[in-house]
Amino acid sequence: MKNYIYSIIALLMVMLCPAQVFVSQAEYFWDTDPGTGNGTPVSAADGSFNSVFEQLTKTGIATPGSGLHKFSVRIKDNTGVWGPVFTNVIDVQQNPTTMLMALAQAEYFWDTDPGVGNGTPVLAADGNFNSVFEQLTKTDIVTPGNGLHKFSVRIKDNSGVWGPVFTNIINIQQNPTSTLLALSQAEYFWDTDPGAGNGTPVLAADGSFNSTYEQLIKTGIVLPSNGLHVFNIRIKDNDGVWSSVFRNVINVGAPITSGCWESFSAGSLHSVGIKADGTLWAWGSNSEGQLGDRTTVDRKVPIQIGTATNWQSVSAGGRQTFAIKSDGTLWAWGYNYDGQLGDGTKVNRLSPVQIGTATNWKSISAGVNHMLAIKTDGTLWGWGYNVFGQLGNGTNTNTIAPAQIGTATNWQSVAQGIVHTLAIKTNGTLWAWGYNADGQLGDGTTTSKNTPVQIGTATNWKSIDAGNNHSVGLKTDGTLWTWGTNSNGQLGNGTTGQKNSPTQIGTDTNWANIDAGSTFTYANKTDGTLWSWGNSSNGQLGDGTNGAVNTLSPAQVGSSSDNMLIYAGSNHVLVKNVDGFLKVCGRNDFGQLGDDTHIQKNTFAYTACPSNCASPMQFSTSNITAATATLNWTASTSAPNGGYLYIYSTNPIVGGIDGTTSATTANLSNLLPNTTYYWWVASHCGSSQSNWMQGGSFKTLPAATTGCWKSVSTGDYHSLGLKTDGTLWTWGRNQNGQLGDGTTSSKDTPIQIGTSNNWSKIITGNSFSAGLKTDGTLWAWGSNRDGQLGDGTTINRMTPAQIGTATDWVSIASGDDYILAIKSNGTLWGWGRNDWGQLGDGTTINKTLPTQIGTATDWKMVAPGVEHTLALKTNGTLWAWGSTTYGRLGNGISTMIAITSPIQIETATDWKSVGAGYLHSVGVKTDGTLWGWGHNSDGQLGDGATAYKTTPTQIGTETNWRDVDANRYHSSMGIKKDGTLWGWGNNDYGQLGDGTKNRRFTPTQIGTSNDKQSIALGSYNTFVINTNGFLSGCGFNEYGQIGDGSALQKKIFVPLACPTNANLAVDNVLTKVDQLKVYPNPVQDYLTVSFDQKILSVTVYNAAGQLVLTKAINDTKGTIDCSAFTSGVYLVKVNAANDFVKTVKVIKR
Template sequence: MAALFPATTTLLACGGGGEEPTPPGGDGGTTTVSGTGGAGGEGGGGTGGSGGTSEPCGVCGENASCGAEGACVCNEGYSGDGQSCDDVDECFDQLDDCHPSAACTNTEGSFTCACPSGTVGDPYAGCEARYKGIASGSYHTCALRVDGAVVCFGAGGNGRLGNGLGANQATPVRAGAASNWAHLAAGASHTCGIKENGNVWCWGNNGNGQLGLGNTESQSLPAWVSLDRTWTGVAAGEQHSCAVESDGTLSCWGRNNAGQLGVGAAVTQAVSPTYVSVDPAALTPENDWLHVEANRESTCALKQDGRLYCWGQNSDLQIAKTGGGTVPTPSLVETAAGAMDMDWAAVSVGPTSCAVKMDGRLFCWGRGAEGQLANGVLAASAVPVQVAPGTTFAKVRAGITHVCAIDTADALSCWGRNQSAQVEAGQNTAVTSPRPRGAGSRWVDVAPGLTHTCALDDEGRVSCWGSRLYGQLGDAMTSLETTAAPIGTASWARVDTFGELGCGIQEGGDLYCWGNNETGQLGFGDTASRAAPTEVTTALSFSRIAMGRQHACGITSAGAIVCSGRNSSGQLGRGNTTPATTFEAILTQGKPYSGLTWGEIALGEDHGCSIATNGTLWCWGRNNQYQLGAEQNPAVGSLREVLPTGEWTAVAAGQFHTCATRADGALWCWGRNNEGQIGVGTAGNPTGKNGYVPTSLGTGWRPALAGGVSHTCAIKQTGTLWCWGRNANGQLGDNTTTDNPAPLQVGTDTDWVEVTAGNSNTCARKQSGAVYCWGFNGTGQLGLGDVTQRRVPFLLGGAADWGSIRLGFTHACGLSTDGALRCWGSGENGQNAQGDGFSADLVAIAEAK
């Protein structure tokens, strides 16, 4: 297109009188210029020539014409000297005006813009992909485009995205090159699809044969299960798959540890499709199956006559049978004993299973602890419970901990666990009734994952919400931070983390918290998670803060203990088991600790310990593993003194164990010891030896120690660092993965000053301010720029002068000596404080790469 680029032109002389040269390629003719007084004429400066007219350019080349300046120029869309003109490739040279989302095609002398296959729109203003199907695994999503292509996004481990790689992708990528897909199913770490010809193909993790390829080799590109068999439906669970064949038979393959293949308990694994029948002894496979669904370790399938059968894991009663356990063969689902229901139309299975009747009634059964049964009762049920009587439903999809459904008016609603806003925005983390999502749109399908949800509307648009940890929302964003990233510009005095949450105290005593808040542990007065540090509005000023798994306690500037969150074991210290969503003081009236002021505090999973300013140590909460330092349980919500001799200097709480140091340098530990975490030289808690009896690990210890989930670390007065307990992920730092029930020195350095322990990892700080980390690193919580596990200490970047460091389960936070806060690791529930951990709003997926 000539207007978009300059033409190269050679000017041909046009005489101001006299004879014009013969143009190249011309006929050798001459042109007479009109007028007199030209060169050689009489009179010198008049109008020269003899009068006559001529074409000033002569003959121009192909695809050229005479320009206004009397020279041959190449036509629009060509370049050259006016005699030789070549086509310009506007697409290659980026001279076109197509929208970046459109396809440019070069033509002779021009170009065309068009929206690519699978998209619609104006090729000059923008093209948008359109979809006709979606499926979500735990942390990834795949979508079926209208042109039959498949795109996937989110966690990419084991090749589950089908793009030939194993990396996470926050933007949709093509799964294979085919454009003839008809159906999709996504499991925990693998994906399956059916092509238009009926063949099933699978890709991703194949450690248990869940791809059905006859082996256990994982595949990062789609691989066919069989080219000779045709299928009408396919389903993917955690480590197994099932499909209905066009002849009505049903087959399953993969892991069978919970009976999820439906072929009896004797089979532990099948790497190729294996027929499933209600009667395992049937000589020929039953051929009246209609549809199948799978999730985690459970499977449900519909018969053509409307009967519904489920099998596999029943720990949450999701198979609709009392007693829990596993159910290794198909079991009939009935709304009441003897009902023999034969009017089921659709089903979805998970820890909570749900099914729609032919008349549109929706029933759910199984796990209900987070409101999944939508009946207001936070408990499991083996009996199907009707959801939203009076509403007729067309489709239901069960995730891991939440459920979504579409009614016959095409409205979408979700309910259940909501810690990452996967159900709705700004509400309780246990949503006990269907809540509308995407009002104003007409929805045709929905796909809940573990902590995210995606849905498809009737215009072919896919929208997602919830956690974006691995990019599973497809909006080009993730919340996986693998390096220590700064959080704002405020100055902080203290920070603490545990589980999936964190809190910090700013200079002046103001408390800010972030992360998982599903039991109100952050003290905001609600149960909505926070993705960034948010001030806890209270009149209290804090000097210390400690985090448990689902509760938090702090010490105020006045020396009082205040707590918030879960209280099932009395861990809030209020003399009851009533939960709270704001920080309130422990009950001290009439207690032996009345009048004490407190200096240090540590929390475990469901227990807490605090050292009073008089040196006494007190513990409270759950005591199932003797983590309170005594065999006998204290009164509910009351504090019990540990070894009432005073002079305690520091305390650390692991998940179910506790350690503390005294002024004489003695280190004492007690509680769970199954992995050797109390350091007495043997694992286990033999009666009368250790566990509920605090045991001394000798003297010579500094008041610098940390309790992880199942390991412990402490620093000696010599500055050496020692760890013991579980070591499956190298968290003991000895370059092995062997558990050690006695203190084991980490390296030979003698300048350690602080240590922190997480789920399966450890970090420690030196006198210089340098921090080193090691152990499990699956979500980048070691801050080393990757997700690779370490078995020896590695230097943490981000700051050269760390002043404090704390590890959670999947994240970490630390303070530099100038008071700057940095956090890293997972932001799934907002725990890395970056502010982008989850989206409560529906976001459109990005265009595929």
């Protein structure tokens, strides 16, 4: 194929060059025009460009994927002028198994094809066909009658294979009646003949007409309107005789607008693409660094990855990405938990890293967690997750570096589902291996295989792809075949029944390309139409639906016929058209469509081609207070039309809290006092984004006052706080009355519960709360489904209700749906859910009243989890009971057993504190060492591995741990004796507070401050109180459980202001204090503040004590714009000269 193309070009150049002095440069490109001078260079056959007519040569042409593609050639003359683009549409197929050694024959014909070998022979110019490139010659060509005719040329190689036909339309006219002695004049005209001598003059290239043969030149030709036109040239000899007219029909049109994309790949929640200039771009989810931009910040528009311009192919997996460069090297980045990057480690990579040193990688296919690749020698290699044998290496063991699969050297293509693999060999046979419960291997069984098995005997498979658990393939005859699971109609056979072997879909024979999403399928036909079927829960079928009804058979999507290549992710789709434009549809919550929104698309929409976006510069920080700061920067040389994005964090890695602005400043508020912050800023250019630029760091000022918080507890979705004055405050979700305010309305800021100021201990569980008062009484409220309130019923309570009459309760702790408490006499009591014996009373029966656990009177502390409980006695021994799954009790057992009574764990007597999570446990000993045991899939034990431990295992060697706790979702947090905060394990919701969502497999310091006093871990969020009584929280916040007045997830700790107890009556609002005036009150728009001395600043807080704004006045009178405030009560704090400070309560209407 490659050599045919350039034999044709050799003929073509003779026709294109007559208006040039001589050819000086040539280039080619596929599909998308990269711009003049940016194509792939083509050499002159004789080694130099020095003639009007040049034969071109090029070997090793890189072809795009199979299917219809536009192949274009362009030449430039020695005056620097580029000629027009010549384009042929070529059906690219797999490379032939034999190489073309030389041309052997050529022929031409007019109009009607007489069949290969039956045309009129054309000779090689040197007399012999013995080269890959031949100049052809033919004299005395017999022409047909006058008029438009098709002139066609065809060549054959020395293996007997004929190439495609190259055809030109030529207008045949009568031969001139006079003998041309020399040219003396030339002219051209469009469409209508103005008469001989009245056309537009054309000059001789050498400046004078004095020869029988003249090269003509004309620049600045004026084009007629768009459409078909006849272009005419006429010449005159030196006898004054004009020749007949030479005509060509030309389709005049506006410049063709072309896209910029070469190829794409769609992962689970992210997308990557290569532009025609060889640059790499990525967008969407970036939780594990899968975009490769050195951050874990999501992108909703493409960002260029590095500066390399030689990316050749790319493949996006679950949360990782792979790419091959034109030099044959393989690169990977992103998630690496199972060694799926292949770099020999399990460490995530935030930017592309080269995998090995091989330079002969041909193709790569990224699965969710396992990878397959083919080298140019036809060998197959695999690595990553392999529990179901999906690597095909005969084992079920993960591999962290590329390992060859078998010894075959004829692998052609490969594709993966979640845990199964398909491949085609060069002989057209189909092979499969891996998980097969849904028949996705296609071998007629549901038995999994860990080595490749041939599927059927067919030898005409052309391409394959795999969804989650279904498979799809095309044969060379254009037929479509599917097999595997079909619950969403993803097989397209009109049913939802599973198929265990390939089944033909319909009878069409014009299918061109296929791609399988998670539970849906796409294909296009040779006519360029697009088709989809299966699940459309996120609009991914592009047909305007959104999951109401599955589509069980192929249905055409839209009416366009320019669809070239399809790339389906888990629930989003990218389609490249023939002009290189990208259109998208489907899920978009992480920006994976790249359209600068998070809005799902149920029909296809085109996205703009991204351009390089200049970064901002000259960074500084100003106006720093204990809670606020201003970030400043200078616009790039070309200011971005989309403004700027900024992000700040308490950790020196890109991530944290983000924002946007059209200005070159950003005002930050609600910052932690006496805390170091780091910040970054990027330009937003509409269709693309610049790299993040580090703005530097700053440290907020110490707080002028101390905080008010004594303790905090957080459950699944709600939180409780205890102030130093003994008052109780709650916030978050409230569907079962767990906030205790008598309602079921959620709250996103702390509200006081009752007026009691003698609360001493508080706990939260799954939708319930409880607490102790200083008088030793026990109180509970919220959900009571399992009797966890302990009042003898299973009836929910909307406000705190006293449990029994005992006054000797001293400590209390909550599990997911149960409570353990200790009395002053050292006895242990439990109630609530008990299906795994987590109460420890020797049964698995729920208890609705406090029940004593055994007879021991030396219990010191207790730590319930979800289905297991840990406790310490006063002698420092560790005890456990409940479920043993994953070894969480620490007794050496990992199977599913219920231990219904306390058992001692080993013999150590130096345990200081323990924490129980969902499936894991942690503890600190009196010597300051850290220990962990149980489940470890997310690194929650902190030992750098993921294997579970069935007995307490020391984590590291440090001896300065002060406290540790485990949350109910696979994370752990600890405080060291120096007051620093550390976190490890799962971080899906930012609950570690390090500014990212990355899992941490070893304890990682959170921020730089060393004033941490206590920690409280919920299921998905974390709270910390420092030594000054300030409270801050991070993590999941959908129900306002962080208490910062929003429902936005926080990946760094944000402060909770001290709420105000005082509650002035509205009709007693102060409007005048001393000579200070604050009016009007109530206020609707602008509030005026005046004083007889200079007012330095005015600070406004909401009713929960949270900062709303601070404004510098520096005058005796000022105004505050309250128009954007929500209705309610606000506190206006006025700071004036001579240390005058007053706070006035104001009502906003």
